[in-house]
Amino acid sequence: METSQQRLALQDAMVFLGAIASGTEQAIGESANSISYLAGVNLGKKLSVGIAHTDDIEQALNSTRDVLEQNDYLWLFETFKTHDQDTVIKESDEGTEVMLVFRDCMIRQSLFRFGHTQKGSLCNMMYGFFAGALQNIMARESSLEIIHAGENACFKKLIIRRVP
């Protein structure tokens, strides 16, 4: 396919994605979040099949990043710590916490293209993706909370739950 055609097709796909999210949210309200989450879980599990098991969080995050890169998903992320934090990984009552920064994101671009707000149901897909991938890689439950959805980057808190 010619690049200009690809570009047009991609624009259409992104607008379509935004329209689906908007329509679903309007029709079924907050349940749209669960649908996107489960779609993300399925994707995360499917793409991380065969990835070596590890209990090391940094190794697991590297593997998750590799899965995204190998599949051409430009949903890349990096770990983050503030100037007063000694380490990237922090233990809390809820589990092990890591702050992540997401820069290039096709979902964010789709939402902007469609004029849709951030932190909606589509953003839950990434939450689901991490939950699915980390279930395969670490055999642990996790959550990915959006702390801040920015115009050029998003800031999220990944919590890996302790094994009960």
Place this chain on the structure above:
Amino acid sequence: MSVEIDVHEQSCRGCELCIDICPTKVFELDAEKRLCVVRHAEDCIACLSCAYICPSNAISHGDFHAVKNFYRDAEFCQRMDKFL
């Protein structure tokens, strides 16, 4: 690598919107001058929300990763071929 942030002193009105929106507490209010100042540029994640929200357009950033506009990025369009 630390992002460069500049607050234009003559433009800043000290409204504190940037302080409120910043997720990593990069800014502080200089109470004496009633201006927002950069305290921890090293904590900036370059989300650019401060620049977007500033009513007087006083905040600018340098040396940061600007996100790809996927539907205009020729290389990305080619990589997306398998999805389309």
